[in-house]
Amino acid sequence: MTIPSRWPAVLQAVMKGQPQTLTDDHYPQWHLAPVIGLMNDPNGFIWFAGRYHLFYQWNPLGCDHRYKCWGHWSSADLVQWQHEPMALMPDEEYDRNGCYSGSAVDNQGVLTLCYTGNVKFDDGSRTAWQCLAVQNEAGGFDKLGPVLPLPEGYTGHVRDPKVWQHDGQWYMVLGAQDLQKRGKVLLYQSADLHSWQPLGEIAGHGVNDLADAGYMWECPDLFELDGTHVLICCPQGLAREPHRYRNTYPSTWMSGDFHYDDAKFEHGALHELDAGFEFYAPQTTLAADGRRILIGWMGVPDGEEVLQPTCEHGWIHQMTCPRELHFRDGKLLQTPIRELQQLREEEQNWHGNAASAPALDAGRLEFELKTDAAVKVNFADTLWLSLDEKGIRLERKSLRNDEILTRYWNGKVTSLRVLCDRSSVEIFINEGEGVMSSRYFPGHPAQIRFEGASVITLRYWLLRASMIE
Numbered sequence: 476m477t478i479p480s481r482w483p484a485v486l487q488a489v490m491k492g493q494p495q496t497l498t499d500d501h502y503p504q505w506h507l508a509p510v511i512g513l514m515n516d517p518n519g520f521i522w523f524a525g526r527y528h529l530f531y532q533w534n535p536l537g538c539d540h541r542y543k544c545w546g547h548w549s550s551a552d553l554v555q556w557q558h559e560p561m562a563l564m565p566d567e568e569y570d571r572n573g574c575y576s577g578s579a580v581d582n583q584g585v586l587t588l589c590y591t592g593n594v595k596f597d598d599g600s601r602t603a604w605q606c607l608a609v610q611n612e613a614g615g616f617d618k619l620g621p622v623l624p625l626p627e628g629y630t631g632h633v634r635d636p637k638v639w640q641h642d643g644q645w646y647m648v649l650g651a652q653d654l655q656k657r658g659k660v661l662l663y664q665s666a667d668l669h670s671w672q673p674l675g676e677i678a679g680h681g682v683n684d685l686a687d688a689g690y691m692w693e694c695p696d697l698f699e700l701d702g703t704h705v706l707i708c709c710p711q712g713l714a715r716e717p718h719r720y721r722n723t724y725p726s727t728w729m730s731g732d733f734h735y736d737d738a739k740f741e742h743g744a745l746h747e748l749d750a751g752f753e754f755y756a757p758q759t760t761l762a763a764d765g766r767r768i769l770i771g772w773m774g775v776p777d778g779e780e781v782l783q784p785t786c787e788h789g790w791i792h793q794m795t796c797p798r799e800l801h802f803r804d805g806k807l808l809q810t811p812i813r814e815l816q817q818l819r820e821e822e823q824n825w826h827g828n829a830a831s832a833p834a835l836d837a838g839r840l841e842f843e844l845k846t847d848a849a850v851k852v853n854f855a856d857t858l859w860l861s862l863d864e865k866g867i868r869l870e871r872k873s874l875r876n877d878e879i880l881t882r883y884w885n886g887k888v889t890s891l892r893v894l895c896d897r898s899s900v901e902i903f904i905n906e907g908e909g910v911m912s913s914r915y916f917p918g919h920p921a922q923i924r925f926e927g928a929s930v931i932t933l934r935y936w937l938l939r940a941s942m943i944e
């Protein structure tokens with residue numbers, strides 16, 4: 476892979492895995508974000524040979540959705556990360572319009588990437604190839620080319636291979652759109668990662684009587700969790716409901732029984748995975764100790780993204796924190812991984828009237844809040860969390876005009892844990908039964924204040940920075 480010499484020095488350095496320091500007040504202190512350009516989906520999340528690897532969709536050339544490469548970070552503990560040289564660039568005929576999302580596997584000790592080569596034609600149509608690349612001794616990746624062309628019966632929107640091994644066989648789920656423009660998840664099987672046999676549609680429109688399930692399903696991920704199977708995926712085109720699926724593109728999960736013998740997934744209803752403003756295209760992996768860990772992209776293409784102030788500093792979007800998944804009582808639970816507790820400074824406690832609580836530093840904070848009454852948390856006059864007996868209302872000023880945009884989580888809130896970085900909040904409700912992830916762009920220094928006459932109990936920590944080494 477040759478990095479064009481006309482590209483700026485900062486880009487050349489980042490491509491080679493050399494860190495850069497950003498001075499933007501909104502650049503995260505402890506979340507992963509691109510130092511230049513646009514980052515979207517997490518890709519190739521894997522624990523391999525003693526380290527975690529996380530790749531990401533990356534346009535290093537600007538803050539828009541063009542020229543998708545795979546960036547690469549690695550970490551020993553999912554907390555301190557380091558840059559690795561860029562893994563993939565769209566420099567072949569079969570991936571010329573983007574090395575789109577995919578996954579990574581350990582194939583007999585070789586770190587192997589499975590990704591989509593996206594190809595667009597002048598008439599507006601497109602095709603997609605599922606492709607492989609393997610790590611070489613220098614730490615870079617050699618492309619092996621396409622292993623699966625576009626299947627018949629689908630449009631050019633077939634992508635995002637998530638591959639795993641079971642009983643000596645490889646399996647792959649793909650997001651797809653059929654010729655009637657309905658979203659699907661396809662399943663394939665292979666003995667060697669090179670030759671793939673179709674096993675049919677396992678989810679989407681018409682499967683298990685699901686109707687009106689949108690026009691395209693992206694980024695599927697199927698895995699076993701606490702004795703059940705969970706399919707995470709991103710159906711585009713779901714009808715917006717008053718309190719659900721409010722984002723342009725939502726992320727969802729469903730659970731059920733997946734049978735390898737007849738490749739059938741009997742699943743229940745779709746549920747929203749995150750009720751905040753920014754959450755999409757999550758991917759999971761197994762941690763060294765068997766925990767199922769999820770990282771999502773804290774960005775949704777909602778038309779406002781071009782207005783985000785970080786674009787002036789040459790970068791846009793960030794990842795969520797890594798979250799541990801569990802399945803209990805029919806619910807998918809997400810909680811921040813315990814490793815993140817390393818970031819906590821001294822524990823502090825406060826009990827009293829909300830309005831007289833201390834103002835907290837919003838830029839690097841974790842807090843747990845308990846109350847029996849309604850309370851409002853004001854994040855730097857830019858984002859507001861209102862908690863009452865009905866649930867949570869999250870409000871944010873539009874970047875476009877003075878309109879206030881709202882997201883909801885409905886239900887009785889018994890516990891609330893909030894993780895804050897310089898331009899993001901992640902709200903974990905009832906030990907992860909609900910999550911609301913959102914970006915916001917406060918002035919600095921940014922403070923969190925509590926409003927209302929209710930008595931609240933706070934436990935909180937300032938968080939250390941864990942910028943990429």
Ligand code: FRU
Pocket residue numbers: 515516532543575576577591634635693694755756
């Ligand atoms: C999801 C997605 C994927 C695709 C990638 C391209 O955000 O649209 O379906 O592979 O982004 O960057």
